[in-house]
Amino acid sequence: xxxxxxxxxxxxxxxxxxxxxxxxxxxxxxxxxxxxxxxxxxxxxxxxxxxxxxxxxxxxxxxxxxxxxxxxxxxxxxxxxxxxxxxxxxxxxxxxxxxxxxxxxxxxxxxxxxxxxxxxxxxxxxxxxxxxxxxxxxxxxxxxxxxxxxxxxxxxxxxxxxxxxxxxxxxxxxxxxxxxxxxxxxxxxxxxxxxxxxxxxxxxxxxxxxxxxxxxxxxxxxxxxxxxxxxxxxxxxxxxxxxxxxxxxxxxxxxxxxxxxxxxxxxxxxxxxxxxxxxxxxxxxxxxxxxxxxxxxxxxxxxxxxxxxxxxxxxxxxxxxxxxxxxxxxxxxxxxx
Amino acid sequence: xxxxxxxxxxxxxxxxxxxxxxxxxxxxxxxxxxxxxxxxxxxxxxxxxxxxxxxxxxxxxxxxxxxxxxxxxxxxxxxxxxxxxxxxxxxxxxxxxxxxxxxxxxxxxxxxxxxxxxxxxxxxxxxxxxxxxxxxxxxxxxxxxxxxxxxxxxxxxxxxxxxxxxxxxxxxxxxxxxxxxxxxxxxxxxxxxxxxxxxxxxxxxxxxxxxxxxxxxxxxxxxxxxxxxxxxxxxxxxxxxxxxxxxxxxxxxxxxxxxxxxxxxxxxxxxxxxxxxxxxxxxxxxxxxxxxxxxxxxxxxxxxxxxxxxxxxxxxxxxxxxxxxxxxxxxxxxxxx
DNA sequence: TTGAAAGCGCTAACAA
DNA sequence: TTGTTAGCGCTTTCAA
Numbered sequence: 001x002x003x004x005x006x007x008x009x010x011x012x013x014x015x016x017x018x019x020x021x022x023x024x025x026x027x028x029x030x031x032x033x034x035x036x037x038x039x040x041x042x043x044x045x046x047x048x049x050x051x052x053x054x055x056x057x058x059x060x061x062x063x064x065x066x067x068x069x070x071x072x073x074x075x076x077x078x079x080x081x082x083x084x085x086x087x088x089x090x091x092x093x094x095x096x097x098x099x100x101x102x103x104x105x106x107x108x109x110x111x112x113x114x115x116x117x118x119x120x121x122x123x124x125x126x127x128x129x130x131x132x133x134x135x136x137x138x139x140x141x142x143x144x145x146x147x148x149x150x151x152x153x154x155x156x157x158x159x160x161x162x163x164x165x166x167x168x169x170x171x172x173x174x175x176x177x178x179x180x181x182x183x184x185x186x187x188x189x190x191x192x193x194x195x196x197x198x199x200x201x202x203x204x205x206x207x208x209x210x211x212x213x214x215x216x217x218x219x220x221x222x223x224x225x226x227x228x229x230x231x232x233x234x235x236x237x238x239x240x241x242x243x244x245x246x247x248x249x250x251x252x253x254x255x256x257x258x259x260x261x262x263x264x265x266x267x268x269x270x271x272x273x274x275x276x277x278x279x280x281x282x283x284x285x286x287x288x289x290x291x292x293x294x295x296x297x298x299x300x301x302x303x304x305x306x307x308x309x310x311x312x313x314x315x316x317x318x319x320x321x322x323x324x325x326x327x328x329x330x331x332x333x334x335x336x337x
Numbered sequence: 338x339x340x341x342x343x344x345x346x347x348x349x350x351x352x353x354x355x356x357x358x359x360x361x362x363x364x365x366x367x368x369x370x371x372x373x374x375x376x377x378x379x380x381x382x383x384x385x386x387x388x389x390x391x392x393x394x395x396x397x398x399x400x401x402x403x404x405x406x407x408x409x410x411x412x413x414x415x416x417x418x419x420x421x422x423x424x425x426x427x428x429x430x431x432x433x434x435x436x437x438x439x440x441x442x443x444x445x446x447x448x449x450x451x452x453x454x455x456x457x458x459x460x461x462x463x464x465x466x467x468x469x470x471x472x473x474x475x476x477x478x479x480x481x482x483x484x485x486x487x488x489x490x491x492x493x494x495x496x497x498x499x500x501x502x503x504x505x506x507x508x509x510x511x512x513x514x515x516x517x518x519x520x521x522x523x524x525x526x527x528x529x530x531x532x533x534x535x536x537x538x539x540x541x542x543x544x545x546x547x548x549x550x551x552x553x554x555x556x557x558x559x560x561x562x563x564x565x566x567x568x569x570x571x572x573x574x575x576x577x578x579x580x581x582x583x584x585x586x587x588x589x590x591x592x593x594x595x596x597x598x599x600x601x602x603x604x605x606x607x608x609x610x611x612x613x614x615x616x617x618x619x620x621x622x623x624x625x626x627x628x629x630x631x632x633x634x635x636x637x638x639x640x641x642x643x644x645x646x647x648x649x650x651x652x653x654x655x656x657x658x659x660x661x662x663x664x665x666x667x668x669x670x671x672x673x674x
Numbered sequence: 675t676t677g678a679a680a681g682c683g684c685t686a687a688c689a690a
Numbered sequence: 691t692t693g694t695t696a697g698c699g700c701t702t703t704c705a706a
Contacts, residue, residue, distance in 0.1 A: 001454070003699055014677040019701065030675060045477070047455040051397065052699030054388040055682045062439075081618075084421025091440045100452070101440045102399075103428050115437070117338070118384040140382070255622055262624060281418075285592055285622040287599060340683055351693040356685065367691060389683030392698045 002044040011036055022048065054120070063094045063308065064121040066104040066112045068128040080252070081280045082297060083127075086148070089301035090125060097309055099123075109133045113140050123308045126150070130193065134159055144311035146304050151194050160311065162304045162322045166195045169293040169326040170202020173247060173275050176291070176328055178210050181337030182245040182273060185212075188236060188257070189249035190222040196249040199277060203247055218243075222253065233260040240272055244337065251276035251283040251292055258286050258333065269335035279329050288332035295326055339381040348373055359385065391457070400431045400645065401458040403441040403449045405465040417589070418617045419634060420464075423485070426638035427462060434646055436460075446470045450477050460645045463487070467530065471496055481648040483641050488531050497648065499641040499659045503532045506630040506663040507539020508546075510584060510612050513628070513665055515547050518674030519582040519610060522549075525573060525594070526586035527559040533586040536614060540584055555580075559590065570597040577609055581674065588613035588620040588629055595623050595670065606672035616666050625669035632663055 004022070008015045013033065020029050021037040029037075040046070054060045065087065091101045102119060104112050109129075113136065116124055123144045126137065131152040137145060138157040147161040177185055187203045189196040200219065207214050220239055222232045236246070236257045248254035254276030258268055268274060268288060276283050276292040283290035303322060310317035341359070345352045350370065357366050358374040366374075377383070391397045402424065428438045439456060441449050446466075450473065453461055461482040463474065468489040474482060475494040484498040514522055524540045526533040537556065544551050557576055559569045573583070573594045585591035591613030595605055605611060605625055613620050613629040620627035640659060647654035 001457075004701095005699070008677095015700080016678085016702080017676060020676090023701090033675080045451075045454075047451050049392070049457065049699050050455050051388045051391040051457060052682090053701075055386070055392055055684090056699080056701040058682070060388065081418060081421065084418065084424070087421070087424060087440070088442070091442050095442070100456070103424070103438045103440060105425070105428050105432070114382075114384045117382075118387050119437070120338075120386065120388060259622065259624060281619075282622060285596065285619060287596060287624060341685095342683070345693095352684075353686080353694080354692060357692090360685095370691085386683050389698090390685075392700090393683080393685040395698070 001049070002040075002046050003049070004046075007037065007040050007044070007046065010040060058120070059122050060120045061099050062102050062119055062121045063090075063099050063305075064102050064104055064116045064119070064124045065090055066106075066116065066124060066126050068107060068109060068112065068126075068130075068133060069105055070107055081282070082278065085280075085297045086127070086301050089298045090305060093302055093305035097305070109136055113137065116141070116143070123312050125304055125308060131155065144308055146308045146311070148300065148304055149195050151198060158320060160307060160317070160320050162300060162307060163195070163324070164295045164300065164326050165323040166198035166326075167202040167205070169277060169295075170199035170247075171206045172202070172326070172328055173277070173291075173293050174203045174206035175210070176330075177245045177247070177273065177275065177334065178206060178212070180273070180334055183212060184243045185245045185247060186218050186220050186239060186243045187247045187249070188220040188222055188253060190232075190253070192219075192221070199249050220246075229256060233257060237261065237264060240266070243272070245273040245275070245334070248274065248276050251278045251280050251290060254290055254292070254333075255282035255286045258288075258290070269333050273334040275334060283329075283331070286333075290333045291331045292329055293326050294329045296324065300324055338386070339377075339383050340386070341383075344374065344377050344381070344383065347377060395457070396459055397457045398436050399439050399456055399458045400427075400436050400642075401439050401441055401453045401456070401461045402427055403443075403453065403461060403463050405446060405449065405463075405467075405470060406442055406444055407465075418619070419615065422617075422634045423464070423638050426635045427642060430639055430642035434642070446473055450474065453478070453480070460649050462641055462645060468492060481645055483645045483648070485637065485641055486532050488535060495657060497644060497654070497657050499637060499644060500532070500661070501632045501637065501663050502660040503535035503663075504539040504542070506614060506632075507536035507584075508543045509539070509663070509665055510614070510628075510630050511540045511543030512547070513667075514582045514584070514610065514612065514671065515543060515549070517610070517671055520549060521580045522582045522584060523555050523557050523576060523580045524584045524586070525557040525559055525590060527569075527590070529556075529558070536586050557583075566593060570594060574598065574601065577603070580609070582610040582612070582671070585611065585613050588615045588617050588627060591627055591629070591670075592619035592623045595625075595627065606670050610671040612671060620666075620668070623670075627670045628668045629666055630663050631666045633661065637661055 004015050004018045008018045017029055017033060018037050021034050094101045104115050106112050121143060126145060126147045129147055129150050134150060134152045147159055149163045150161045187200050204214055222235055254274050258274045262268055266272060276290045279292045279294035283292045307317045341352050341355045345355045354366055354370060355374055358371050431438045441452050443449050458480060461480055463482060463484045466484055466487050471487060471489045484496055486500045487498045524537050541551055559572055585594060591611050595611045599605055603609060613627045616629045616631035620629045644654045
């Protein structure tokens with residue numbers, strides 16, 4: 001690995017000059033010198049040592065992509081098509097800015113914070129964070145941060161977030177079912193926080209507007225995934241008789257539940273309509289294909305990275321809380337009654 | 338951000354002492370000093386500056402995870418459930434070793450090489466590489482490297498690889514079809530290189546052993562994905578009459594083709610049997626669920642990271658070319674004739 | 675247009 | 691047990 005110093009020696013010049021050529025400082029170096037240095041760089045495959053550069057400049061050129069994964073969900077998290085697409089897209093947009101992406105996955109927010117501080121990342125993208133995490137980050141991290149899909153209720157601090165209009169999505173898909181003649185509609189999710197809660201609230205909104213009664217009972221709380229998918233599936237199956245339609249908080253659950261019900265001999269959508277949320281590969285692979293709420297993960301990533309760099313460059317970055325639009329993708333899993 | 342030097346000043350001691358406490362050098366520091374330093378570290382949330390540390394030690398604590406993605410496949414690549422699971426698993430195992438994962442996705446191997454050199458990564462995991470890439474890497478990179486799923490025919494250089502027994506998988510799934518009474522079996526893939534070629538060769542092996550004729554025509558070359566999935570699907574559909582079974586080189590294609598044929602009114606597996614390869618989420622979501630060849634991506638990642646660290650630590654790392662076992666997962670997409 | 679030199683924060687050899 | 695010091699490779703200020 002050749003260094004600037006060695007090249008300077010070889011040419012009988014100073015490190016400053018070499019450095020100036022490397023950074024293309026215009027008019028600071030004579031053309032003949034520029035040529036000589038460039039030749040050497042070529043010849044020896046010079047690449048700058050990032051650690052040294054970063055140390056000297058007190059920046060890192062790293063964008064941290066941090067995800068909090070609760071212990072039991074851990075394994076699932078990156079398998080999830082959402083996470084995969086997001087990671088890929090973020091990496092691409094970050095690279096296009098001339099930065100690098102470092103991954104931090106942990107169930108411990110403290111570990112994430114000390115890792116990113118240690119690397120002196122220039123910016124941070126945060127996934128799967130809850131309010132307490134946001135608070136801690138806000139307090140300890142002085143670097144530009146953008147959250148993805150965060151909903152911190154009554155937060156006492158400012159934060160920048162990119163998400164979709166989950167509540168509207170929940171409302172619209174529910175209205176769609178209502179317009180299709182459904183009255184007994186259940187909402188299924190494995191938690192009642194964050195995006196799932198918003199989707200749920202949208203569902204409530206739609207029921208209210210339509211004057212349909214809401215009962216506690218209509219929220220089917222699925223055991224968080226992890227070990228026992230079959231448990232989740234039977235939870236759903238038990239309640240099938242009470243409803244004409246299921247709204248699942250994600251395509252993932254919708255797809256598995258749909259298949260399970262079919263495997264048990266039910267006719268979908270004749271006996272039960274099912275819709276999902278996200279419009280990912282799951283919704284397209286099952287039959288009947290799922291009617292669902294579309295979100296554009298790549299676009300979400302683009303906006304996130306853009307916003308982050310606007311903050312880094314101290315430019316105007318628009319709204320603190322960005323909500324990308326959603327729309328319904330009509331497929332075949334809903335019966336018109 | 339507090340530094341070692343500042344802490345030393347605050348305590349009226351030397352940086353060495355502080356550094357020794359940080360590194361838990363046993364017996365080199367008096368207990369009372371250890372306490373004082375620890376208290377300060379706590380109080381000021383000290384975290385080491387990695388750039389400085391790395392520069393001084395000439396290591397980086399970074400494992401590069403580099404993937405070559407051909408332009409048109411780019412977008413698909415990380416969406417692919419395989420890539421997502423692998424990234425997640427690699428990150429986890431790397432973190433468990435106390436290292437960090439940096440992502441490098443590019444269609445240009447030169448860019449990958451200069452990026453990883455620049456960061457001075459301690460080790461490199463490589464995906465989607467072809468022989469020329471391997472050659473270049475071998476020649477330019479002096480760091481420990483492990484390839485995943487690489488097959489460099491007649492390579493003039495040594496390389497370490499972790500993969501699965503693709504050829505055996507191809508053979509066994511074909512034998513399975515033959516034993517189920519199939520004679521007219523097509524193999525479908527979008528390329529004839531690397532893992533797909535090996536899977537194909539396994540298919541050929543099985544045909545040969547069974548004394549079944551092989552015709553050029555039985556290899557259905559799908560247009561590489563990218564834009565036009567519907568094109569791929571019609572390519573498959575056109576040839577449906579000539580065969581009783583399709584072997585797809587991946588679950589992804591198998592799932593899409595299966596659905597398409599069903600959508601066109603065909604009965605699967607009554608009119609055509611379809612099998613896939615990989616045993617990922619696609620094979621489980623379609624109906625009939627796909628009989629396929631299982632591979633364990635998480636285990637593959639574990640072995641890859643293990644091997645890499647054995648090389649880094651100059652320990653015995655076993656075989657250069659590791660092939661994890663595969664086995665058939667029997668589901669419902671094959672008809673017994 | 676070029677060069678000298680200080681310093682980024684940490685490590686580690688060596689001295690005390 | 692503790693302290694001094696010379697780097698690691700690069701940037702950047704200032705002087706020549």
